[in-house]
Amino acid sequence: MKAVFFDIDGTLIEGTHPDYRYMRENVQKAIRKLQEQGHYVFIASGRSLAFLDEKIRNFGFDGYVLLNGSVIFFHDKIIYRAPLEKSFVEKITSICDEHDMQYSLQGDFHTYVDKKFEYLIYRLGQYGIFADQLTFDYDKKAIDVYKLEIDSPRHEDRKYIIENLPEDMTYVEDMNHNYCHLEVYAKENSKATGALKVLELLNIDIKDSYAFGDGDNDIEILSTVGMGMAMANGSVKARNSAKIVVPSVFEDGVAYGIERYILSK
Incomplete structure (x- = not known):
């Protein structure tokens, strides 16, 4: 059993480009394959729940690590929250x-x-x-x-x-x-701390965890999980923090990473 965490902007989608504002078919199919094989899939985003597109919320992800790890949902229930003073x-x-x-x-x-x-x-x-x-x-x-x-x-x-x-x-x-x-x-919260809480909840070894991201707020999770995969369109810091650089969001890099480095194992 594995857990895979996906950033949204610049990773699953490219929100400013009309052709990439939602997950492309190849990406959707690859994520579905993960679920069909019994693996967990999570969004890991700086966004709030209100900022998640309805199509992403209805896709069927197992949960969300949101607001850079300060709120975690699992099957529509909040399992962790840490509001600011x-x-x-x-x-x-x-x-x-x-x-x-x-x-x-x-x-x-x-x-x-x-x-x-x-x-x-x-x-x-x-x-x-x-x-x-x-x-x-x-x-x-x-x-x-x-x-x-x-x-x-x-x-x-x-x-x-x-x-x-x-x-x-x-x-x-x-x-x-x-x-x-x-x-x-x-500072105490990040996508990485959120991912670790999810792994503990599901009793999944960190070597069986994966993350895809492109931005500076993905640095921690990309360097913490078993295999961090940065998008080719990602920041220099994100790419340097990852073990693998996959093709860009415009080339369905998430689908490539899933097929090449997770499903093939």
Whole structure:
């Protein structure tokens, strides 16, 4: 029995490309073969449950390691959750408000966004995440937050966040010519810690675990599981952390990796 963990963006799909916004047929068939042989398949994503496409949620994965390991679902039940301290969330969002940065608050079932954050809402739409997946009416003090995502068109804004992160918090960033994007979450949780909790639950040896990923938030899981496989389109750090580099998301690299390195064993 094996457990296989899949990142979403840049791995199973390429959300900004219309032809790759959902898993391609070859990828779906390969994952189904894993299940037919009695293996477990999990999503391992920085996304919240609200940000999972309905087709992925209905595909039949055995569970989800979400929000970089801070929430874990197994057969639709939460088996682990680790919300951030409310005082920290208040501090960081206050800094964002002072500097006109826009942010989403990622919960276990919902993602909370202020409706006045038009830029953020537009950018999410470019990745196939639309308004009906967002919760606009909320009390910040009453909700549990597991991860913050912060956007700004000014690259210098990132320093205000990074300089105010306590030792127990970390971040990944995406910088391009249009905006800076930061994901902020607790160091104690990662996709790797989530995968280890799943392996313990299912009594699966780590040598029988596999992961596919492409981004910097996949580094830990790719270097922790029995065999980490990075996509050819992945970041340099992700590819250096993996044991194998498989073809890109545009070449059905996940299907190749499953057939070549898991099903063939």
